[in-house]
Amino acid sequence: MxxxxxxxxxxxxxxxxxxxxxxxxxxxxxxxxxxxxxxxxxxxxxxxxxxGMPNLHSHAFQRAMAGMAERRGPGDDSFWTWREAMYGFAQRIGPDDLKAIAAQLYVEMLQAGYTHVCEFHYLHHQPDGSPWSDPAAMSQAIVEAAEEAGIGLTLLPVLYMTGGFDGRPLGERQRRFGHTVDAYLRLVDSLRAGDGTRKTTGVALHSLRAVQPDAIQAVLGAIAREMPVHIHIAEQVPEVDECLALRGCRPVQWLLDSVAVDARWCLVHATHLDSGETRALAQSGAVAGLCPTTEANLGDGLFPLAPFIDQGGVLGIGSDSHISVSPVEELRWLEYGQRLVARQRNVAARQAGQSVGESLFERSLAGGAAASGTTIGxxxxxxxxxxxxxxxxxxxxxxxxxxxxxxxxxxxxxxxxxxxxxxxxxxxxxxxxxxxxxxxxxxxxxxxxxxxx
Structure with missing residues (x-):
């Protein structure tokens, strides 16, 4: 050319x-x-x-419900009550709907300065859990939307198998997310066939509560060594408590002790870390996938940014549920949340004279590129x-x-x-x-x- x-x-x-x-x-x-x-x-x-900024965490379909879960329920609202509203909305969406929503979202991302998106995609099947005639129909809707909008894509089909750390079955409204390990690996293989300059395929383990240890090992043993691996982890305190009760260990520590976590991994949210987990995560080289506007919207909590940076940790940003589609706002609120807790200014600038904006932007470029598994940023x-x-x-x-x-x-x-x-x-x-x-x-x-x- x-x-x-x-x-x-x-x-x-x-x-x-x-x-x-x-x-x-x-x-x-x-x-x-x-x-x-x-x-x-x-x-x-x-x-x-x-x-261009990589967006390392996206659930595209949730863009169409932004602003529709902001009325108080009969009790205290939380991530878990929001999740029920999200499940209800997800039940209505088919492949054509998903393509239309994702393409609009990706246009908005591009206009905001995101040029690549990691799509953490778990909306796989029909609402009753049965596959579409093409089992990859929903995934292909994401691929087509990214091609139409012209954004780079790391497609992360999600393995989602159980409803909790105890291995209980998926609930009725979770069934369309579910796969066996074998069916999941077939889906991943079929999607990799279309990889190229603007598209890469990785894998996503929904969370430790949704994928049991033997399934994690089976997937990691079957995929190519260079593929990026993403997982939701330690987003909510009840998740940490359940892991402690059933596995005797906090989620991030359990993962680091059980799996060879390295630079191809992205641990999304990782909000609730103790000091040992913060240090170990930084030393692993894995990317902390931070989504400040969604984490604020859902009442998740705040990531321990300063100690993570001080120990050489790698981070990137994502818009997750897309109540905001702006790298500027993600970076701004990543810093502002820390200021509110520490009651200090310029927290992300760890050296005298360092620019907060330059530090956060450069770190997010590098972490987003690593999480994307491609040469960007x-x-x-x-x-x-x-x-x-x-x-x-x-x-x-x-x-x-x-x-x-x-x-x-x-x-x-x-x-x-x-x-x-x-x-x-x-x-x-x-x-x-x-x-x-x-x-x-x-x-x-x-x-x-x-x-x-």
């Missing part, structure tokens, strides 16, 4: 802003030449150019050519030099600052508008109106 040459006044490379940067793109990847000099044939992108030679261009005409970036640009992007307000977005060398957002926005949004509107009826 032909080579496209771009230039940026400042590009985020190698943990810093680099001035007058030339970016060559060929076959959907960056071709970086340290000797390159911008010339008349290059296209200026803008003042501030950043790698960086403007570097042979990395996939994903980038976002900020709107330097916005009042929020006026009179901002590179030393304050990232912090202004994240902490200066709620006006969207992402102007243009490229994924794998292809422009998918221009001047804040997605190239297929009207058609995808019209279909989404028809879908949710029908689901509501």
């Amino acid at each position: 032909s080579l496209s040459t771009y230039r940026a006044d400042y590009a985020w490379q190698g943990h810093r802003w680099c001035q007058d940067t030339v970016l060559d793109v060929r076959d959907g990847h960056f071709v970086i030449d340290d000797q390159a000099v911008a010339n008349g044939s290059s296209t200026r992108l803008g003042k501030y150019v950043l790698p 960086t403007i570097a030679h042979k990395a996939r050519a994903d980038l976002i261009v900020l709107d330097d005409t916005s009042p929020l970036l006026m009179a901002r030099d590179p030393g304050h640009a990232m912090d202004s992007f994240i902490f200066s307000g709620n006006v969207p600052l992402v102007r243009d977005v490229m994924v794998a060398g292809r422009w998918v957002v221009r001047d804040g508008q997605h190239i297929e926005q009207s058609r995808i949004t019209d279909r989404y509107r028809r879908t949710v109106e029908r689901l509501k009826a």
Whole structure:
């Protein structure tokens, strides 16, 4: 393919802003030449150019119920009462509905600056638990939605087998999530056949309460060594208490003691850690998958961010239930939650003079790329050519030099600052508008109106 040459006044490379940067793109990847000099044939992108942010945790169908679980019930509301409302909504959704919802969500992600999504996908079967005529129909709906929107995808089909640590059967409304190990591995193998530049397949173990130890070992023994592995863990205090009661160990510690957890793992939420688990998780190299807006919405609690960073831990961000679809808001509230608990400022900046925005953005790029299992999150030679261009005409970036640009992007307000977005060398957002926005949004509107009826 032909080579496209771009230039940026400042590009985020190698943990810093680099001035007058030339970016060559060929076959959907960056071709970086340290000797390159911008010339008349290059296209200026803008003042501030950043790698696209990976979104490491998504349940796409939940976007269509955002805002519909915010009325108080007869007792104290919690994650568990929200989960019942979510189960009820999930019962209505078929493959066409899922495709329409996911495509709209992915358009919103791209406009916000996410260029890759890890889809933690457990809505597998018909509402009564029986397979569709194509057992991969719901998974293929996600793949088609990502292709349509133009976002990168790590598809994480979920193994979901039991209703608790004691191995009890799935409840009636959980049946459409369930698989045997053999059926699950067949699904994974079928989905890997379509992997390429913009799509990668990994595996997801729903949680320790939903996948028993023998099944975990069977899956890990059967999959390719390079595949990413994601799991929900330690999101809620009752989950920790049940694990302690039945296994004599806290969830994260049990996992670290029982399985060779390493850098291909993403432990989603991991909210409730003691100091030993925090240290051990950081030392494992696994990614802590943090979803601050969803964790706040569900009343989960706060991750021990400062000690985790201090011990070299790797982290990334996700929008999870999509009550917010904005990397800026995830990063902002990751920091703000810590400030409220510690009653201090600039918590994520662990060294004097360090920028909070730069620290969080860079950490989330690296952790999100690791969790995605693909070469993204960086403007570097042979990395996939994903980038976002900020709107330097916005009042929020006026009179901002590179030393304050990232912090202004994240902490200066709620006006969207992402102007243009490229994924794998292809422009998918221009001047804040997605190239297929009207058609995808019209279909989404028809879908949710029908689901509501």
